[in-house]
Amino acid sequence: xxxxxxxxxxxxxxxxxxxxxxxxxxxxxSEVVSLIGxxxxxxxxxxxxxxxxxxIREERLGGFTYYSLAVDASDPRWPLIRLAKDAExxxxxxxxxxxxxxxxxxxxxxxxxxxxxxQSWLLWASALSSLLPKLDVADFGCGTGLLTVExxxxxxxxxxxxxxxxxxxxxxxxxxxxxxxxxxxVEADLHALxxxxxxxxxxxxxxxxxxxxxxxxxxxxxxxxLGPGGRVVVMELMPHGEAWVKARLGHQHLGFAPELLEDALxxxxxxxxxxxxxxxxxxxxFRAFLLTATRPxxxxxxxxxxxxxxxYR
Ligand SMILES: C[S@@+](CC[C@H](N)C(=O)[O-])C[C@H]1O[C@@H](n2cnc3c(N)ncnc32)[C@H](O)[C@@H]1O
Numbered sequence: 001x002x003x004x005x006x007x008x009x010x011x012x013x014x015x016x017x018x019x020x021x022x023x024x025x026x027x028x029x030s031e032v033v034s035l036i037g038x039x040x041x042x043x044x045x046x047x048x049x050x051x052x053x054x055x056i057r058e059e060r061l062g063g064f065t066y067y068s069l070a071v072d073a074s075d076p077r078w079p080l081i082r083l084a085k086d087a088e089x090x091x092x093x094x095x096x097x098x099x100x101x102x103x104x105x106x107x108x109x110x111x112x113x114x115x116x117x118x119q120s121w122l123l124w125a126s127a128l129s130s131l132l133p134k135l136d137v138a139d140f141g142c143g144t145g146l147l148t149v150e151x152x153x154x155x156x157x158x159x160x161x162x163x164x165x166x167x168x169x170x171x172x173x174x175x176x177x178x179x180x181x182x183x184x185x186v187e188a189d190l191h192a193l194x195x196x197x198x199x200x201x202x203x204x205x206x207x208x209x210x211x212x213x214x215x216x217x218x219x220x221x222x223x224x225x226l227g228p229g230g231r232v233v234v235m236e237l238m239p240h241g242e243a244w245v246k247a248r249l250g251h252q253h254l255g256f257a258p259e260l261l262e263d264a265l266x267x268x269x270x271x272x273x274x275x276x277x278x279x280x281x282x283x284x285x286f287r288a289f290l291l292t293a294t295r296p297x298x299x300x301x302x303x304x305x306x307x308x309x310x311x312y313r
Contacts, residue, residue, distance in 0.1 A: 006077050009053055010084065014038055015046045017093055019069075020084050022047075022056050024097060026068040035096050055081070129154040135201040138225055140190050140218065141208025145171025151204065152180040159200065161186045161193070190218045199227035206235040209261070210253040216264040223268040228298035232270060234261060234291040238277070242285050258289055265293045 010016050017036050021027060029047065033040050047067055050056045055077070057070040071077060089095070118124055134156035142148045142160035144167050152158045152175065160175075160183055162168050168185050175183050188194055190212055203222040209215045222232045237255035245251040262273050270293035277289040 003077060006053055006055065006080060009049055009055075010080065012046070014042070015049065016084050016087070017091060018043065018046050019050055019055060019081070020087065021093055021097055022050075022067045023069040023081060023085050024094065025101060026059075026061075026066045028064040028066050031100060032067075035093055035100065036091070125150070126153070136198070137202045137204060138197075138200045138222075140203060140205040140222065141211060142171050142185075143167050143208075145174040147204070147206050148183060149174060149178055149180065152178075152183050155182065155202075158183045159186055159197065160184070161188055161190065163187065163189050190221060193221050193225065197225060199230070200225050201227065201230050203230070203232045204235075205232065207237070209234060209236055210251045210255065213252055215253070215256070215261065216267065219261070219264050219270075220268040223270060223295060226295045228295055230295045232265070232291075232293050232295075234265075234293075236261065236289055236291070238287040238289060240285050240287075255286075258291065261291055265291065269296070270294060271296055 010019065014036065018032055021032060021035055027035075029040060029043055032043050032047070036043070047056065047058075051058055051067070054070055056067045059066055059068070069081070071081060075081075118127075129150075132154055134154075136157045136159075137151050137155040138159045138161060139148050139151055140161055142162050143164075145160060148158055148160045148171055160168070160171055162171070162185075165187055168187055172185055186194070186197070190208070191214055203225055205218070205222065209218060212218050219232070219234075226232065236258075239255040239257055241254065243254065245254070258275050258277070262275065265273050272292075272294040274292045275289060278287060280287055
């Protein structure tokens with residue numbers, strides 16, 4: 001390609017800005033438009049010119065056409081590209097590009113969270129919960145009822161318990177909006193639940209234990225509320241160093257070593273304790289884990305003595 005032709009083409013300032021952006025990241029037309037604030041028709045014209053000079057290449061990805069740099073250090077025009085890349089960013093294009101790439105990454109990780117498996121984790125959760133028998137569930141520390149709503153979709157009845165009247169008001173409003181009528185609300189401290197609550201099949205304690213003073217005492221209350229064979233599900237955070245959550249979010253504990261809660265579950269009379277930890281996510285200081293445990297089934301009536309022993313009676 002003629003060197004003078006390339007010099008001439010890059011003499012146009014907008015084209016130079018576009019080349020520099022495309023040299024830094026693979027971009028589609030609308031992204032370039034949003035970065036340099038020039039009309040799409042003009043951006044398309046400049047991209048076509050750069051492509052005609054074989055400075056950039058075009059490829060189709062996920063229904064969009066993306067542009068990226070097509071030359072490397074072996075091309076005689078490379079010094080010119082380097083000048084363009086190193087030129088002062090007077091319009092702030094590169095800062096906007098950094099922000100765009102960050103948003104793109106966020107979207108990708110959000111998609112990963114939402115769109116798998118089977119296109120939606122929420123649908124997958126609904127599929128699994130639709131297989132459950134109708135259970136009576138207690139939601140310990142229900143907060144504003146986000147999880148309570150999900151529980152009420154498949155439970156026979158949910159007892160939503162929280163000490164905060166404000167949180168309970170919001171939870172009630174949320175459930176009323178959803179027109180779910182299988183939820184009752186109890187304002188109480190999880191360390192000392194009121195007498196007279198019925199037995200439940202399942203207690204869910206989601207991200208509430210790190211708010212209470214005595215997690216072991218709350219697990220003991222869970223055991224008390226469950227009938228024989230009843231289950232408890234605890235969702236918590238691994239130990240972390242984010243001390244700001246104490247003042248800002250009212251946490252009492254900076255996460256828990258799972259063994260600590262496992263021991264507390266055993267001490268409260270639970271058996272069949274299982275632990276599942278979520279994978280590490282480098283972008284978050286918090287890592288969650290799940291514990292499940294079971295109240296032993298009702299002690300069987302003393303079995304009849306074996307026939308040969310009965311014979312001695
Ligand atoms: C982070 S929210 C959990 C919300 C909900 N479980 C979820 O997973 O979305 C913690 C809730 O626990 C409640 N809480 C904290 N200590 C409590 C206690 N001792 N007794 C009752 N509720 C308590 C707080 O009022 C708050 O609403």
